[in-house]
Amino acid sequence: MLRIGTWRSAESVDVVACGWHDSGPGALATGIKLIYGTGGRVPELPGLRVGALPAQGAEEIAELLCQGLDVVLTAPGCCPAAPVVAAGMWHYGWTRGDVGALAGATVAGLAMAAQAGPCSVEIWRDGRSSLDGHVTAAAVRARLAARFPGGRYRTPEVTVPLESVRLSQEAPSRIRIALRAGSR
Template sequence: MLRIGTWRSAGSLGMVVCGWHDGDPGPLETGIKLIYGMGGPMPDFPGLRVGALMATSAEEISEALFQGIDVVATAPDCCPSAPVVAAGMWHYGWTGSHSGALAGATVAGLVMAAQPGPCAVEIHRDGRSSLDGDVRAETVRARLAGTVPLESVRLSQEAPSRLLITPC
């Protein structure tokens, strides 16, 4: 499972990506990566590898993560779902042939970006995700109508503050 959380700070949407292997053979690997939406100056991150360029797409973000960059800055016009999709591409190796997983991650990323405060999402290998925060399925459907073909995912309220997103 891949866990992603956000925090809000002046001039930025910060996103922390924590990755680990889930059931794969081999040693357990953990890591923390930062995907930093630029809206102001980049803070100092001592000891971390900071990307030299601002990423504009999920592909560019995931490429930087594959290259071992610890902090990836995103351009202001970057799609709000790109960091979540990129994290899945980096962690699970998703490509264009993983359309269900990419659809689930896209919706999870759009929902995360629309949250007014901190929230967290758990993304599974198949693109299924659970979002924890102040989120309601009806509100998400209304926000995403016309943006995302909602027949590609199923939204269900698991608990008052937990939304399940399942690719169809």
């Protein structure tokens, strides 16, 4: 499973941490990768390999993670779901052919980006996910709806119809996110 989280406060840069190659093929390889939006100051991170130029989207972010960078910067205006989709591409080896998984990660990324405070998502290989934080299914649905102009969200990798998104409240602070089969 892949875990991704954000830390948000007025005085900090938005950070997405992803890592834990614990369920992929091959030997266990744990670690953390950081993806920073370039809108703020990136702290000094001695000993970590930091990308020199901002990445434009999920495929670029994933490529830089696969090249071994520890910290990837994203360009202003980058799709808010791109860091989560990229983390899945890096962790699971997803390609454009993995439409269901990419669509699921897109929804998880949009849901995570819409949260005002710290939160995390867990993403499985098939794109199913859960969102943890101070959340309710109704609030997440409302925030997602605001990001789906015309009822669809388009990225270079997938188009996700809002009607395919299924949210269920698993616990007071945990939402399960799934997509209806065949709707991507």
